[in-house]
Amino acid sequence: MKQQLRSFKLLTSTITFFVLFSLFSVKIAFSATFSLSGRITDSSGTAISAATIDVLNPGTTNSVGSTTSDPSGDYNLNIDGGTYDVK
Numbered sequence: 428m429k430q431q432l433r434s435f436k437l438l439t440s441t442i443t444f445f446v447l448f449s450l451f452s453v454k455i456a457f458s459a460t461f462s463l464s465g466r467i468t469d470s471s472g473t474a475i476s477a478a479t480i481d482v483l484n485p486g487t488t489n490s491v492g493s494t495t496s497d498p499s500g501d502y503n504l505n506i507d508g509g510t511y512d513v514k
Contacts, residue, residue, distance in 0.1 A: 463513070464503040467496045474500030483512045 467478040478496040482504060483489060491511060494504045 459508045460505050461508055462503060462505055463492075464501070467500045467502065474498070476500060478502075480504065481514045482506055483514065485510055485512050 463482065465480075467475045467480070469475055474496075476496055476498040478500070480494050480496065480502050481490055482492040484491060491509075492504050492506045494502050496502045
């Protein structure tokens with residue numbers, strides 16, 4: 428009987444560990460940060476410096492990030508994973 432109780436406790440502890448580990452892993456996966464980068468140019472391909480790039484929640488004006496292009500027109504912005512509007 429003691430051996431069965433000990434085995435049951437070990438099994439319960441193992442299952443609890445894996446459930447908590449799985450939940451923690453899912454939390455990490457959904458909170459990943461991504462890099463959004465690009466180059467702003469005019470219709471002739473000339474770089475546009477100091478252009479403002481805004482990342483917004485879809486269909487709103489709620490900004491989740493903003494940056495300005497450098498003298499070469501390049502920009503880079505780190506944001507959480509998701510679907511956004513870029514303006």
